[in-house]
Amino acid sequence: MNTWLPTAxxxxxxxxxxxxxxxxxxxxxxxxxTAGLLAVLTGLLLAPLAPLTGRTARARLxxxxxxxxxxxxxxxxxVHGTVPPGPHLVAAxxxxxLDIPLIGAVLPGRMLAKSDLRRWPVLGPLIAxxxxxxxxxxxxxxxxxxxxxxxxxxxxxSRVVVFPEGSTWCGRAQGRFRPAAFQAALDAGAAIQxxxxxxxxxxxxxxxxxxxxxASLWRVAAAGGLTAELTLLPVIPFHHPAAADRRSxxxxxxxxxxxxxxxxxxxxPPAEGxxxxxxxxxxxxxxxxxxxxxxxxxxxxxx
Numbered sequence: 001m002n003t004w005l006p007t008a009x010x011x012x013x014x015x016x017x018x019x020x021x022x023x024x025x026x027x028x029x030x031x032x033x034t035a036g037l038l039a040v041l042t043g044l045l046l047a048p049l050a051p052l053t054g055r056t057a058r059a060r061l062x063x064x065x066x067x068x069x070x071x072x073x074x075x076x077x078x079v080h081g082t083v084p085p086g087p088h089l090v091a092a093x094x095x096x097x098l099d100i101p102l103i104g105a106v107l108p109g110r111m112l113a114k115s116d117l118r119r120w121p122v123l124g125p126l127i128a129x130x131x132x133x134x135x136x137x138x139x140x141x142x143x144x145x146x147x148x149x150x151x152x153x154x155x156x157x158s159r160v161v162v163f164p165e166g167s168t169w170c171g172r173a174q175g176r177f178r179p180a181a182f183q184a185a186l187d188a189g190a191a192i193q194x195x196x197x198x199x200x201x202x203x204x205x206x207x208x209x210x211x212x213x214x215a216s217l218w219r220v221a222a223a224g225g226l227t228a229e230l231t232l233l234p235v236i237p238f239h240h241p242a243a244a245d246r247r248s249x250x251x252x253x254x255x256x257x258x259x260x261x262x263x264x265x266x267x268x269p270p271a272e273g274x275x276x277x278x279x280x281x282x283x284x285x286x287x288x289x290x291x292x293x294x295x296x297x298x299x300x301x302x303x
Contacts, residue, residue: 015170035072066104081232094163109159150184
C-alpha cells in the first residue's frame with residue numbers, strides 16, 4: 001500500500017450496523033438480492049452494444065439501467081436540483097458502490113475507475129466498452145496521462161464523473177478532495193458540478209474498510225428499502241475565482257458539499273431539466289480501504 005493513497009477511519013462494524021433495526025424477512029431479502037443481481041447481469045450482457053449507439057441514446061439507456069438496478073435492490077431515488085447542460089466534471093462524495101448507479105441514473109457520464117477493474121474477468125472489458133476512464137492509483141507517473149485523458153473527454157463534450165475523496169466514507173462526514181482530477185477541468189475549460197450523495201438510513205448503504213462486496217450486497221437487500229438522495233449543488237464555472245488552480249478548485253468543490261453550505265458558490269447556468277424529488281441528509285465518516293481493493297469503487301485518489 002502506498003502511503004499517499006487516501007484513507008478513511010470507517011469500519012463495517014462501527015458504521016454499517018443499524019442498532020435496533022427490525023430484521024427484514026429472509027424471503028424479501030433474497031427476492032431483492034436476486035432481482036438486483038439479475039438487473040446488473042442484464043446490463044453487463046447489453047454493455048457490448050453501447051459503442052454502437054449515439055451519445056444521447058447511450059445516456060438514456062444508462063439512466064434506465066441504473067434506475068432499474070436501484071429499484072431492484074429496493075432503493076428509492078430522491079433528487080434535488082437541476083441538471084446543467086454541457087460537459088462538466090462531476091465531483092461527488094463517496095459512500096458506497098450504490099453511488100455509481102445513483103449518479104448514472106441522473107448524470108450518466110464517463111466514470112473514473114481504478115485500473116485494477118479493467119483486469120477483472122467479464123466486468124473489466126465491459127466497463128471499458130462503456131467508456132470508463134482508468135487511473136493507476138499506485139503509479140504517480142501515470143497520473144498526467146490520466147488527467148490528459150479526462151481533459152480530452154471533457155473537450156469532446158463528455159461528462160466525466162470522479163469521486164475525489166479517493167476512498168469511501170460512511171456518509172456522516174467526508175474526506176479531503178484530491179486536486180489532480182480538477183486539473184482536467186482547468187485544461188479543458190470545463191465547469192465543475194458538485195454533487196452531494198446521501199442514504200437513509202445511513203448505515204446499510206456504506207461500503208467501507210474491510211467490507212466485502214457480498215456482505216454489502218446482502219446488507220443493502222436486507223435493509224428493506226433505502227432512500228438514496230442526490231443533490232446537485234450550484235455549478236462552479238470555469239471563470240470562477242476558485243479556478244485559479246486545481247487545489248483551490250478542489251477546495252471550492254469540497255466546501256460546496258458541506259451539509260451546512262446552502263449559499264451557491266457561483267451562479268447556476270440554465271438547466272436542461274428539473275429533477276423533482278427530495279433533499280438529502282449529510283453523514284459521518286467511514287472507510288473504504290486505502291488501496292481501493294474493495295469492490296468496483298471508482299478511483300478519485302488523485303493528488
